[in-house]
Amino acid sequence: MTERINIHELEPESYKAMMGLEKYLNQTGLSKSLKELIKIRASQINGCAFCIAMHTKDALELGEDHRRLFAVSAWWESPLFTEEERVALQMTEEITCIADKGLTEETYQRAKGIFTDHEIAQIIVAIGVINIWNRFAVSTHMVFERL
Numbered sequence: 001m002t003e004r005i006n007i008h009e010l011e012p013e014s015y016k017a018m019m020g021l022e023k024y025l026n027q028t029g030l031s032k033s034l035k036e037l038i039k040i041r042a043s044q045i046n047g048c049a050f051c052i053a054m055h056t057k058d059a060l061e062l063g064e065d066h067r068r069l070f071a072v073s074a075w076w077e078s079p080l081f082t083e084e085e086r087v088a089l090q091m092t093e094e095i096t097c098i099a100d101k102g103l104t105e106e107t108y109q110r111a112k113g114i115f116t117d118h119e120i121a122q123i124i125v126a127i128g129v130i131n132i133w134n135r136f137a138v139s140t141h142m143v144f145e146r147l
Contacts, residue, residue: 001141021129028122032062034088037081038123039130040072041092046134050142087111088123095127 008015025035036059043051056069071078075089087110094103103124111120136142 001143003143004140007136007140018129018132021125025122025126025129028119030119030122030126033059033064034085035126036062036064037068037072037085038088038092038126040069041075041089042096042127042130043134044073045093045096046131046138048134048137050137051130051134084114087114091123092127095124096131 036055039055040052040059043055059069060066065080068078068080071080072089075081075086081089087107090107091103091111094101094107108120111123115123
């Protein structure tokens with residue numbers, strides 16, 4: 001696949017805005033591990049090989065267990081994830097595929113039982129941000145050599 005355009009070079013202000021969101025997310029109380037799981041799962045759903053490669057690498061560097069990374073694509077079948085992670089991954093799927101049914105009331109209520117309202121908002125922002133990055137990478141055929 002040939003890279004099409006480089007949004008970072010053509011529209012640097014868009015990257016500056018995205019990096020502002022990343023800075024915000026880094027200042028939240030969400031664990032780095034949870035944020036990486038969210039990024040990996042959304043990237044799997046969106047078919048973004050660039051982001052899957054980047055975020056599995058980042059997760060491994062954080063000390064994430066490779067068995068859990070192999071299981072992210074079928075997290076609901078795996079005993080390796082906590083209830084908190086399961087709810088965040090369900091949110092990731094529903095919000096990433098928002099046209100299907102949106103964030104369901106059932107998932108939202110499960111989240112309310114585990115997370116604070118601030119944490120729910122932060123998870124929603126994290127899901128939205130990786131979805132934008134996925135769209136940048138997939139639509140431009142971003143190449144792996146940049147990793």
